[in-house]
Structures are given as C-alpha cells and as structure tokens.
Amino acid sequence: MPTPTIRTMVVREADEVALVRHAVRDWAVHLGFGLVDQTKMVTAASELARNMVIYGGGGTVYFDSPECDGRSGLRLTFDDHGPGIADIERAMKDGYTSGNGLGLGLGGAKRLSNEFEIFSKPGEGTRISITRWKR
C-alpha cells in the first residue's frame, strides 16, 4: 500500500471525526499494524478528535511515522487552541468530564496507545500526542 498522503487534517465538526478514523486506519494498515492495534489506534483517535471538537472548538491532527530500534510506529498529534485543561490530572481520570461525555476519552486514549503526552495551558490550548509501535 502506498504511503498515505494525509499528514495533517483540520477537524471542526463532530461529523468530521469519522474522516479522522478513516485516515488513521489507512496509516495503520500501511504500517502493517495488526487488526487489534489498528482498532486501538483508530478508537483512541476517535476519542481525541471528538474531544478536540467538543472542548477545543476544533483543531488539527498531525500524522507521523517515527522509527525506533528498527520498529515503526504511528504517532498522532491533536492540537487545538481552545480553553486548555486547568487540571490535567483530574481530566485524565475515568468518569471526569466537564462536558456531557462519559469522561473516558483521555484515560481511554492513554490505555489504547503505547506513549501518551499531553501539554495544555489554560487560555492557549491543548496538544496531545499518542504513539503506538508495531508489534
């Protein structure tokens, strides 16, 4: 399969979350991920993209395929310029939500990926990176 051409994607509306899922699936298939790893990454991306729309007023997803010790991975970065997260520790807890979601998005995305990084500053926005390595 040729390298997916999508490297960045702007997401503004909830319906566009499905487009992010398709792009992540294409990347994961291209990198040779197994079905379970594909599904985990697509699901994590779906949660984070929806968070970005609901809480961050939309944002951008960046696709990247890093290499480490001969293994390839898929890294997704979700960047928004929304209100930011004041208490990251609390936001990471399952069941906590400031909206009307289930509060599983951040903790769930962390469990579904191998690496999880979050930077957020109130008033400036949130950037979350997740990476999953090919097994």
Place this chain on the structure above:
Amino acid sequence: MERIPILKMGEFLLVTIQVDMHDRLAMALQDDLTNSIVKNLSRGVLIDISSVEIVDSFIGRMLSNIAAMSRILDAKTVVVGMQPSVAITLVDLGLSLPGVRTALNVERGMALLRDSIGRQEIGDADSND
C-alpha cells in the same frame, strides 16, 4: 439525510449497521428506533454490529441509550456480532456497555429475545392468577 434502515421482523426490529457511523447518523438512529418501537409495538430490538470496525465512547453511549430507551418502552435490546478486536479495544477504553445485552450472532440474539420475552409473559400470566 442518510439513515440506517430499520427492518421489522414480526414483533422484533432488526438494525444492521454497515456504515461507519458519524455522529449525526448515530443520533438519528436513536430517534428512529424509539419511534419504530412505538409505531410497531415491538417487543425487542436486535442491533447487528458485525460490520462495525470500531466502537468508541460515543457509539457505546448510543448503544446504552438505545437499550435504556427501549427498556422504558417495554422492549429488550440485544447487540449482536461484535468483532473480537472491537471487544478487546472496548475493555481498554474502559467501556462496559452498561445495560446492553450481547450475543455472538443474530440467531443467538433472536433466541435470547424470544426467551426473555417468553419468560416475561409467563410471569405476567402468573401474576394474573
């Protein structure tokens, strides 16, 4: 607008989700299903997700909502055909689909519905004595 078809099969409704559900489609399905239950006096709803490649918290919540709404309308809901990769992912996500009954395929789901409705009717008949 695009909609997910709802098939009437006797006293049950069958919904086969074959497209990647974007958010508006999921909301429309909740509305359509509750209306169909009332219109057809349905006793059970089977939701076949064997073609669904991912269930995130939004879709999970939709399934739980449908189960809760149909319970209030005196109908049972069974979600059938979940792919193993979806089940594995749901557990990591922390989603246990509260209140949603599941079966491995449509046939077993149908048997589960018939069984639970049959038992309910026997119970009703007993209480009338």
